[in-house]
Amino acid sequence: MFSKSCEYAIKAMIFIAQKTNEQTRVGVKEIANNTDTPEHFTAKILQELSKKKLVQSMKGPNGGFFMTKKNLGSSIADIVKAIDGDGIYKDCVLGLKACSEKNPCPVHFEFKEVKKNLISMIENNNIGTFKEKLEGGEFFLKNK
Amino acid sequence: MFSKSCEYAIKAMIFIAQKTNEQTRVGVKEIANNTDTPEHFTAKILQELSKKKLVQSMKGPNGGFFMTKKNLGSSIADIVKAIDGDGIYKDCVLGLKACSEKNPCPVHFEFKEVKKNLISMIENNNIGTFKEKLEGGEFFLKNK
DNA sequence: ATAATAGAAGATAAAAAACTCTTTTTATTT
DNA sequence: AAATAAAAAGAGTTTTTTATCTTCTATTAT
Numbered sequence: 350m351f352s353k354s355c356e357y358a359i360k361a362m363i364f365i366a367q368k369t370n371e372q373t374r375v376g377v378k379e380i381a382n383n384t385d386t387p388e389h390f391t392a393k394i395l396q397e398l399s400k401k402k403l404v405q406s407m408k409g410p411n412g413g414f415f416m417t418k419k420n421l422g423s424s425i426a427d428i429v430k431a432i433d434g435d436g437i438y439k440d441c442v443l444g445l446k447a448c449s450e451k452n453p454c455p456v457h458f459e460f461k462e463v464k465k466n467l468i469s470m471i472e473n474n475n476i477g478t479f480k481e482k483l484e485g486g487e488f489f490l491k492n493k
Numbered sequence: 494m495f496s497k498s499c500e501y502a503i504k505a506m507i508f509i510a511q512k513t514n515e516q517t518r519v520g521v522k523e524i525a526n527n528t529d530t531p532e533h534f535t536a537k538i539l540q541e542l543s544k545k546k547l548v549q550s551m552k553g554p555n556g557g558f559f560m561t562k563k564n565l566g567s568s569i570a571d572i573v574k575a576i577d578g579d580g581i582y583k584d585c586v587l588g589l590k591a592c593s594e595k596n597p598c599p600v601h602f603e604f605k606e607v608k609k610n611l612i613s614m615i616e617n618n619n620i621g622t623f624k625e626k627l628e629g630g631e632f633f634l635k636n637k
Numbered sequence: 638a639t640a641a642t643a644g645a646a647g648a649t650a651a652a653a654a655a656c657t658c659t660t661t662t663t664a665t666t667t
Numbered sequence: 668a669a670a671t672a673a674a675a676a677g678a679g680t681t682t683t684t685t686a687t688c689t690t691c692t693a694t695t696a697t
Contacts, residue, residue, distance in 0.1 A: 533687065
């Protein structure tokens, strides 16, 4: 469904949301440890997310990544678009360049519904929602 | 969503369904040409599909691939499972090994619905349906 | 026998994922 | 202020996976 990079990005974003605010920050090592992702690869992804302003960062001692109120408003779709691009919005499931409403591939209309469903899910769930849900301890981000 | 192999497999299967029956067969070259897929790679995928009995094959002059009535009953899900495996059925969207109903990742229940929708679509559309639809010339498999 | 075709194995290429090392920035300490 | 150390940023490398191509073998209709 999503690339590994994107999976890592989503997990990292949810973890940062849960752990930080304007004052407290969290470092790459802690993020990686708590999301079961490779540290250096995660660092690279965080750079990208930071460059695209989905997350804030600060260098130096006690530096790290953190989120503002505004950042908590990012949807999963925003993360997916930042990392994997908008392929799931516009690409044909069978990879046909010319596939469109007027010139549809055999599965075009069937998948249209599936995609609509998927897209509405990722657009309607923002990072803030997970922060709240996680506070109840109902969810996990790490393999045991 | 699916791997390239899987995209090619679906297109090839639909093409074969459309063009053949127990008597007429179609060769790899023609399949590749008409589905915009790399010939040799497609040949390899067809070997796999043939080994798994999703499509029939015959060697020799006038040989090629073809489908029986039974083969027309294969669903897209059957093709996906044959080529990409059952990852979309069982893997966590965030790649968490330990994710389950009892131990869910943050997006588990949201994606459950999306997956259900996707799975029902690929299970309820079989190759035969496309054969009929294609006969009306409403769909295409090739970039222009 | 011959030629056309799929099957199989393996080589090569390209892309994605993962890791390493160096540089830059900046808060803290002196 | 200057020095130090912590941390992100960035560049570059290696490894792994996926995709593609090549070559050879087996089968079968003519």
